[in-house]
Amino acid sequence: xxxxxxxxxxxxxxxxxxxxxxxxxxxxxxxxxxxxxxxxxxxxxxxxxxxxxxxxxxxxxxxxxxxxxxxxxxxxxxxxxxxxxxxxxxxxxxxxxxxxxxxxxxxxxxxxxxxxxxxxxxxxxxxxxxxxxxxxxxxxxxxxxxxxxxxxxxxxxxxxxxxxxxxxxxxxxxxxxxxxxxxxxxxxxxxxxxxxxxxxxxxxxxxxxxxxxxxxxxxxxxxxxxxxxxxxxxxxxxxxxxxxxxxx
Amino acid sequence: xxxxxxxxxxxxxxxxxxxxxxxxxxxxxxxxxxxxxxxxxxxxxxxxxxxxxxxxxxxxxxxxxxxxxxxxxxxxxxxxxxxxxxxxxxxxxxxxxxxxxxxxxxxxxxxxxxxxxxxxxxxxxxxxxxxxxxxxxxxxxxxxxxxxxxxxxxxxxxxxxxxxxxxxxxxxxxxxxxxxxxxxxxxxxxxxxxxxxxxxxxxxxxxxxxxxxxxxxxxxxxxxxxxxxxxxxxxxxxxxxxxxxxxxxxxxxxxxxxxxxxxxxxxxxxxxxxxxxxxxxx
Numbered sequence: 001x002x003x004x005x006x007x008x009x010x011x012x013x014x015x016x017x018x019x020x021x022x023x024x025x026x027x028x029x030x031x032x033x034x035x036x037x038x039x040x041x042x043x044x045x046x047x048x049x050x051x052x053x054x055x056x057x058x059x060x061x062x063x064x065x066x067x068x069x070x071x072x073x074x075x076x077x078x079x080x081x082x083x084x085x086x087x088x089x090x091x092x093x094x095x096x097x098x099x100x101x102x103x104x105x106x107x108x109x110x111x112x113x114x115x116x117x118x119x120x121x122x123x124x125x126x127x128x129x130x131x132x133x134x135x136x137x138x139x140x141x142x143x144x145x146x147x148x149x150x151x152x153x154x155x156x157x158x159x160x161x162x163x164x165x166x167x168x169x170x171x172x173x174x175x176x177x178x179x180x181x182x183x184x185x186x187x188x189x190x191x192x193x194x195x196x197x198x199x200x201x202x203x204x205x206x207x208x209x210x211x212x213x214x215x216x217x218x219x220x221x222x223x224x225x226x227x228x229x230x231x232x233x234x235x236x237x238x239x240x241x242x243x244x245x246x247x248x
Numbered sequence: 249x250x251x252x253x254x255x256x257x258x259x260x261x262x263x264x265x266x267x268x269x270x271x272x273x274x275x276x277x278x279x280x281x282x283x284x285x286x287x288x289x290x291x292x293x294x295x296x297x298x299x300x301x302x303x304x305x306x307x308x309x310x311x312x313x314x315x316x317x318x319x320x321x322x323x324x325x326x327x328x329x330x331x332x333x334x335x336x337x338x339x340x341x342x343x344x345x346x347x348x349x350x351x352x353x354x355x356x357x358x359x360x361x362x363x364x365x366x367x368x369x370x371x372x373x374x375x376x377x378x379x380x381x382x383x384x385x386x387x388x389x390x391x392x393x394x395x396x397x398x399x400x401x402x403x404x405x406x407x408x409x410x411x412x413x414x415x416x417x418x419x420x421x422x423x424x425x426x427x428x429x430x431x432x433x434x435x436x437x438x439x440x441x442x443x444x445x446x447x448x449x450x451x452x453x454x455x456x457x458x459x460x461x462x463x464x465x466x467x468x469x470x471x472x473x474x475x476x477x478x479x480x481x482x483x484x485x486x487x488x489x490x491x492x493x494x495x496x497x498x499x500x501x502x503x504x505x506x507x508x509x510x511x512x513x514x515x516x517x518x519x520x521x522x523x524x525x526x527x528x529x530x
Contacts, residue, residue: 048403070292070407071299077405088400090392104309105406154404 001026001158001190007056009042016042018214029184029191031201034211040194044160048082049073078106081151085163087143089135096131099150121149125179141172148179159183161193165200177203198240286487296410308415316419320381321426327376328427329434335372336364336435337442344447353447357454358461360439365462365470369431371518373424374477378510382485385416386506389489390499417482424478425471469525476521477514484510
């Protein structure tokens, strides 16, 4: 469904991505891990067409995103949902207005249909009775879930998650993980999750990739990830193990 | 030794001259880059609006447009009336005192109405809108940019420029001439008031003189300038907001820069348009 081929991206003479190659099949949950600042979130921005690579190609359902016109790219974006690290809800709109926004702007649904869909999406993420609240009145976890509801408003085929558990307590973090799993099993949605939280990664991943030095240095199953002999992954896993050992 | 010292001094002076020249050059390049980005924003906004129209969908939500028009237009009326009233009053008083010396104080209504309609009303309305509305636009869009909301709108395929810039630009573009007209009426009322008290010109006489001397070409000149100023303020304010970087500090810097740049641009365009109007439409 998604493929990146030899993608390079440079910011101010610094190579952030230096020949990234990976692909994602339908109904997979690919977790991309890496050190902070390794370019994981940049990968998602490239997939959304918010950034253009200096070299390489990005394919979504066999369409090369780097060669699309703006109108064609907007049509593709309707099939992709994104959950941002800080939720990125429009602060001047209520929860209901935030979720309804893509439906109002991009679909021909009636007011009643939109209201029904908003309620459905809110129920899907386990939130009710907050339609008229502003984002500033919600907790971080609730904002993330509203962000997910908005990302699912147009029933996308692909959902991108940028650090979905960042800043969340363990209960809300598990809630998000369960939602990602349910999206795959019940809605047949493909997901790409960018995180450096090992717990969440192993909970949701059907495949894992590791970004280091601007390249994907590992691409395999979670079990293969655990058994990897790459020094950076061993270091990652040992930090995870030490953390688990130190907690009672 | 003294030769070395004088050579060092010459070298230092030359380096300072180059660095001063370099600074001017860097400023010029930076200004040209900003203008280029501004023109790109206008072009892309137009293209997004066009794409939307070609899909058979409304490019702007009417409720958004009316909301912005209310903010820009209705919200600015009290300030425009107050400012124009006092400026008209002051202008009539000062002009009257000078013309009284030559015994031609009866020209005050004509002088005030023409200069207010052609120049003062569009210019002061532009300055009021740059500081009141331009700052608000820049701060809003800047906060949205810093908070990732603009990327979220773009990522949904909605078209951030069409959704955010187009209604704001259209609102200020349409409302500026309306506010300018409010300013003209307020200024003339202020002038008439002070003229009746200090210059002993009756309201009836004042009105007759205004009708006699104020021509349609004066109204058109003022109207065209208002449209131009509204467009300039809208474009600069939206661009500065969307170009914010550096978080809250960046938003503050951009807001200040937006007001200063818009006011300077309005004044510069005012001078250029006056030269053109006087040359080609005397």
